[in-house]
Amino acid sequence: MKKIRLLLILFAFMLTVYHPLSAQEDKQEETAKDSVRTEKPEVIRDTVLPESYTIDPLSPSKAAFYSAILPGLxxxxxxxxxxxxxVYGAIGTGxxxxxxxxxQYHRYRNAYKRRLAGFSDDEFYNIDGVVNADGSPDVSMDALRRAQEYYQRYKDLSLLITIGxxxxxxxxxxxxxHLKQHNISQDLTLRPLIVPNDFTTGTTFGLSLNFNF
Structure with a gap:
């Protein structure tokens, strides 16, 4: 009887010791599971450095100076x-x-001056090599003067266009x-905008200009 009582006491003692240990182990396992379950994976993102823009305030002046020295430079x-x-095609055409x-102006000018001097050997006096019956020139003095005015006018116009x-x-x-150094980024955007109109129950269209600082 005493043996049975000792065995029961020993069994109760083992249960008492084992139960806190098992409870503590279960608690540690649950804590570990919760930490694994709630822990979010760490995402390492690449660092993107903003593009740097180097602005040279003298660059436009240099470009203009080079083009003034030599067109196209x-x-x-x-x-x-x-x-x-x-550039060379435009200036060359002018x-x-x-x-x-x-x-052409100088051709008619020289012929006109020789006529005034009393000569009749200019290139416009007898163009086809056949002398007129009345001895008159093929191109009259008045025609020479008008030709001078015509070519002088277009000569001056061509010079102005070339200078322009x-x-x-x-x-x-x-x-x-200037435009080459202009910074165009996502901080400045222009995009179409569609907004519902609450008054007319229609749709309003427009453009949205956004500045991000």
Whole structure:
């Protein structure tokens, strides 16, 4: 009887000792599971550095100065190589018409001056090589004077156009150098905007200009 009582006491003691240990282990396991379950995976994001823009305030002046020295040189400085043929084509066309009109003006001018001096050997007096029956020239003095006025007017116009194209070449290099340094980023956006109108139950269309600082 005493043995049975001792065995019961020993069994009760083992249960008492084992129960806190097992409860503590279960609690630790549950805590570990909760930490694993609630812990979010760490996401490492790459650091994106904003693009730096180097602004040279003298760049537009340099481009304009180079184009003033030699047309097209400012465009080369701005790395707009495709504009160089356009610059030379435009200025070359203006120079071609200026030189052509100037040569024609001097032709009629020299013939007119020789007529005034009493000569009849200019190139417009007998163009086809056949002398007129009345001895009159093929191109009269009045026609020579009108031809001079005509070619002088277009000679001056061609010169003005050429100078304008030369100035435009300088302005283009200057403005292009300004625009080349302009910072275009997502901080400044222009996009279409559609807003429902509560009064007319319609739709309002427009543009949205956003600045982000």
């Amino acid at each position: 400012g465009q080369i400085y701005n790395k707009r190589y495709w504009k160089v043929p356009i 120079l071609y018409f200026y030189i052509s009109n100037k040569d 194209l030369y100035a435009l070449n300088i302005i283009d290099a200057n403005v292009d150098a």
